[in-house]
Amino acid sequence: MVEFYIKNEVTHELPSNDLPKFYSFGVPTYTNLGDQAVSLAQKKYIEREFPEYQFIEILEDDNDEGIEIVKKAIRPGDIVSFVGGGNMGSLYTDHEEARRKVFSTFVDNLTISFPQSMHFEDNEHGKAEEKLSQAAYAKNSHLFLIARDAQSYHRMQTTFKNKVLFTPDMVLYMKPVKHEVERSSALIVLRHDSEKVVKQETVDGIKNMLSDNYSVDETDTVLDTVKRITPINREKLFKQELELFAKQEIIVTDRWHAMVFSVLTGTPCLLFGNSYGKGKHAYFDWLEHINWVSYTDEDDLERIQQQVNELMQVHTHEYDIKDDFNQLRHVIQLNSNKYGL
Amino acid sequence: MVEFYIKNEVTHELPSNDLPKFYSFGVPTYTNLGDQAVSLAQKKYIEREFPEYQFIEILEDDNDEGIEIVKKAIRPGDIVSFVGGGNMGSLYTDHEEARRKVFSTFVDNLTISFPQSMHFEDNEHGKAEEKLSQAAYAKNSHLFLIARDAQSYHRMQTTFKNKVLFTPDMVLYMKPVKHEVERSSALIVLRHDSEKVVKQETVDGIKNMLSDNYSVDETDTVLDTVKRITPINREKLFKQELELFAKQEIIVTDRWHAMVFSVLTGTPCLLFGNSYGKGKHAYFDWLEHINWVSYTDEDDLERIQQQVNELMQVHTHEYDIKDDFNQLRHVIQLNSNKYGL
Incomplete structure (x- = not known):
């Protein structure tokens, strides 16, 4: 029915x-x-x-x-x-x-x-x-x-x-949200579908690099803890996800919406590309003026480290889209x- | 009057x-x-x-x-x-x-x-x-x-x-134009106004690099050969400029319109930024699918060399904006x- x-x-x-x-x-x-x-x-x-x-x-x-x-x-x-x-x-x-x-x-x-x-x-x-x-x-x-x-x-x-x-x-x-939680870890959010293009080598290097300073977790924005989401339970799960993001010192991702969640929670985020540039273009079109998120195509770990360091320095600011x-x-x-x- | x-x-x-x-x-x-x-x-x-x-x-x-x-x-x-x-x-x-x-x-x-x-x-x-x-x-x-x-x-x-x-x-x-002239040199097209941000060091490095293979000229899209342009002499001067571009093997520039002239003439072109990102954004918004032009913020000469080399390899193709x-x-x-x- x-x-x-x-x-x-x-x-x-x-x-x-x-x-x-x-x-x-x-x-x-x-x-x-x-x-x-x-x-x-x-x-x-x-x-x-x-x-x-x-x-x-x-x-x-x-x-x-x-x-x-x-x-x-x-x-x-x-x-x-x-x-x-x-x-x-x-x-x-x-x-x-x-x-x-x-x-x-x-x-x-x-x-x-x-x-x-x-x-x-x-x-x-x-x-x-x-x-x-x-x-x-x-x-x-x-x-x-x-x-x-x-x-x-x-x-x-x-x-x-x-x-x-x-x-x-x-x-x-969606309105930006302030969470009064302490930021204490790093989260790598990666897709596992046909759009993935970031090399495993790069991902491993980033994991190593981040684990010098943070406890590092890896996840995806696709949940495996529930089987089905409807408009009834959707908002609760969305809020939980934002809480998870708000606890992180840094997000590294190839998921466009992981960058969006980082924007909403004021969490530093470095975005890598997918197979056809949707995140890259959306970033340059709408988010380049938001200081705590950035896009990269780099595979040089030193440069990635530098970009992460820069993101960690910035202060959040008001924005209006x-x-x-x-x-x-x-x-x-x-x-x-x-x-x- | x-x-x-x-x-x-x-x-x-x-x-x-x-x-x-x-x-x-x-x-x-x-x-x-x-x-x-x-x-x-x-x-x-x-x-x-x-x-x-x-x-x-x-x-x-x-x-x-x-x-x-x-x-x-x-x-x-x-x-x-x-x-x-x-x-x-x-x-x-x-x-x-x-x-x-x-x-x-x-x-x-x-x-x-x-x-x-x-x-x-x-x-x-x-x-x-x-x-x-x-x-x-x-x-x-x-x-x-x-x-x-x-x-x-x-x-x-x-x-x-x-x-x-x-x-x-x-x-x-404007319609793309085909010029039956041989490409034989490299042209560096740089602004001289308050919007300029490319370092002189980078420019000098590029000049040296290109002069290994090409005769290199430097110019700007601002003419000093005429005093005044009106709708009467405008088209002739525009066509002459396109002819100049069509003779080049490669254009390196921080002028957005130099990239546009390169698009129209099928000339490989590497664009650097200006003080507030107008060329960069216009490139990502409209021209990324055009193979013979590219944007960069690099100051590492080896990487710039690599980007120039890649541009020299590509073939032109049809496009429709x-x-x-x-x-x-x-x-x-x-x-x-x-x-x-």
């Missing part, structure tokens, strides 16, 4: 009230806390900034069934959206298929593709997937794609005919104005 | 016809070929993509007088613009003053600030200038600021209430639709 998540409750039917609806499709249940944080941030953003809409989340597991039910209930003025993140393209075809289906179904409503990085591989498989997405997205003239880095902005504009906006990753909308979401705000505002909401 | 440049002619009166007008203010007469190329590219863009408008250029030298004349002639549907480049902010107050005057005068017409980098210094002078610009820009609710790099996009959105778009530098709209101007295209298109042009 389909689950609809509204506020912090789950129901099996769409509410029968007159409020305009903001449907949030593609909500993950897998245990990648970066992706979970994205869907949480979308909810916070819409509920805080556009309270005139009732925010309804539909799990990606329920995509097909959810679409059928929303199809019957949707009204002009309602907004449809698909989750942001780093999976638009040919690397994660399940997600891409779910996205195509949502975009090509609700073609009469404002449709928002929350901030994504995009990567269709330059091979036969990639080209075939790209064609399928082009055909599906083209059906929806009310669809706005949002790129969360300039590389993806370029790719979306050259690949699709849809309008493309430019904003940061939604998680950067909210205005960078203005292009998104503007299209939703236009929809509200148009329908008198 | 005010000069208006229309097509390739100069007149002293505005034309008395019924064509909608596109007024291009802030056109430089100084001999920086990068800035000259920007104003040339704006003309090419509007004349090619929006031929329904009559494109009229007004020199920055004539700003005050030009404003008075245009004020009397302007009609709804006409578009006003101010030149793009890298001088929005407190470093070049003459330009900033001219810009404020244009934006705060034509408040009832679509007003376009062509793609700029922005930098208000973090000191008393910078803050004071910023306030003046905020007050002037705020008067114009039809003003669209365009950022040509993500760092400036963030700065514009946090500094001004105006809508902000994101596109490349206008010169990247035109779709990256879509946000600009869209606001002009909306104006044309609104006024039935």
